[in-house]
Amino acid sequence: xxxxxxxxxxxxxxxxxxxGLLKKYKSLGTFSGIIxxxxxxxxxxxxxxxxxxxxxxxxxxxxxxxxxxxxxxxNSKYYDFDINVxxxxxxxxxxxxxxxxxxxxxxxxxKFYDELTLDNSLGSRWLRDTVSSKNETYKLxxxxxxxxxxxxxxxxxxxQSLINNxxxxxxxxxxxxxxxxxxxxxxxxxxxxxxxxxxALSYISKCTYPFTRESKIRLLDKYNIEIDxxxxxxxxxxxxxxxxxxxxxxxxxESLILxxxxxMNINSLNGINRKVFxxxxxxxxxxIMENGLNISVIITSGFINxxxxxxxxxxxxxxxxxxxxxxxxxxxxxIASKLKEKYGKNIEFICYTKDDYYNCLSQNIATKKRLNxxxxxxxxxxxxxxxxxxxxxxxxxxxxxxERIISVINDIYKGTV
Numbered sequence: 001x002x003x004x005x006x007x008x009x010x011x012x013x014x015x016x017x018x019x020g021l022l023k024k025y026k027s028l029g030t031f032s033g034i035i036x037x038x039x040x041x042x043x044x045x046x047x048x049x050x051x052x053x054x055x056x057x058x059x060x061x062x063x064x065x066x067x068x069x070x071x072x073x074x075n076s077k078y079y080d081f082d083i084n085v086x087x088x089x090x091x092x093x094x095x096x097x098x099x100x101x102x103x104x105x106x107x108x109x110x111k112f113y114d115e116l117t118l119d120n121s122l123g124s125r126w127l128r129d130t131v132s133s134k135n136e137t138y139k140l141x142x143x144x145x146x147x148x149x150x151x152x153x154x155x156x157x158x159x160q161s162l163i164n165n166x167x168x169x170x171x172x173x174x175x176x177x178x179x180x181x182x183x184x185x186x187x188x189x190x191x192x193x194x195x196x197x198x199x200a201l202s203y204i205s206k207c208t209y210p211f212t213r214e215s216k217i218r219l220l221d222k223y224n225i226e227i228d229x230x231x232x233x234x235x236x237x238x239x240x241x242x243x244x245x246x247x248x249x250x251x252x253x254e255s256l257i258l259x260x261x262x263x264m265n266i267n268s269l270n271g272i273n274r275k276v277f278x279x280x281x282x283x284x285x286x287x288i289m290e291n292g293l294n295i296s297v298i299i300t301s302g303f304i305n306x307x308x309x310x311x312x313x314x315x316x317x318x319x320x321x322x323x324x325x326x327x328x329x330x331x332x333x334x335i336a337s338k339l340k341e342k343y344g345k346n347i348e349f350i351c352y353t354k355d356d357y358y359n360c361l362s363q364n365i366a367t368k369k370r371l372n373x374x375x376x377x378x379x380x381x382x383x384x385x386x387x388x389x390x391x392x393x394x395x396x397x398x399x400x401x402x403e404r405i406i407s408v409i410n411d412i413y414k415g416t417v
Contacts, residue, residue: 013047123160271296328396360400
């Protein structure tokens with residue numbers, strides 16, 4: 001390290017001056033302009049007074065011309081002074097302007113993509129065309145490159161492998177995913193990794209990106225990739241559709257289990273009076289049926305699976321209002337939170353008051369590990385129940401609040417809620 005660099009490094013009063021020199025070079029590509037230092041510290045005032053040969057006091061604002069700085073250094077004892085060397089040694093960096101730095105980074109990024117497009121496979125063509133077009137898919141890839149290019153490389157390699165090996169006959173999504181990514185859930189419809197995969201499929205199919213679950217399923221089907229339609233189901237009651245077999249269950253006041261294939265084949269779907277009530281536990285449906293309530297109901301059975309989402313998506317698209325009530329436990333509030341985040345004003349919580357919590361309070365204790373899940377719940381309408389759970393460490397179940405739920409449902413249809 002040169003002696004002049006040591007001079008500046010050994011005096012903290014020069015820190016902002018040196019930072020100003022570096023900033024000027026980065027923005028201009030040369031050492032010129034004016035460095036402004038506001039509200040001098042006493043240390044800065046002393047150091048700069050000696051350096052500039054003027055009297056400065058703490059709290060003062062000053063402007064130093066880079067030309068002035070260079071003139072002082074050229075007349076100093078440091079005969080070998082080089083401002084480029086000073087700034088490099090002071091910050092221990094390679095001196096490069098913002099413009100050059102940007103150009104260098106762009107070249108490195110293009111090289112990164114080039115190394116992933118060495119052949120003429122479908123996967124290479126997809127990535128090559130995406131990068132050259134600078135489209136929305138490229139913006140997504142570029143963002144992930146900036147976040148973590150190692151993870152991005154792995155993801156691109158997997159996506160290329162998947163689209164280079166599209167099945168010629170029907171195969172389940174989980175099996176297809178496991179074969180080429182070693183993870184059966186890697187490209188699940190709600191997985192972050194599936195986003196890039198569906199962008200690639202859209203490129204191949206020359207269609208817009210499929211934002212809904214149904215459109216994703218249909219795009220997968222086009223390439224012989226199937227969702228597990230039969231083990232993914234939801235309990236329903238009194239839904240109005242264009243399918244006679246579903247309507248016959250409604251006419252006979254019977255519940256009906258629908259799988260994904262059933263739901264995908266429904267074209268028209270509504271609740272009675274365009275209102276649909278969603279509950280976590282089947283026992284609530286039994287209570288509704290015993291009370292002879294003529295309402296439409298969906299039971300999640302404690303888990304919002306793909307069938308439930310497909311059903312709710314169709315209902316919301318048709319202008320139906322959703323009403324939800326679940327258990328007052330960490331898992332139940334997480335479900336409610338996810339539904340609210342997704343469906344916003346289209347879904348309303350019922351029976352989520354302090355009285356409702358105490359009406360159905362159980363003796364079951366929620367462990368600290370379970371209560372920690374509540375950190376992910378940030379919905380205003382759930383705040384009361386969230387705080388009660390944390391304070392009491394006891395969960396509450398909707399079955400113990402059945403009479404109140406029935407009463408609120410009746411009030412909703414009377415227009416009093």
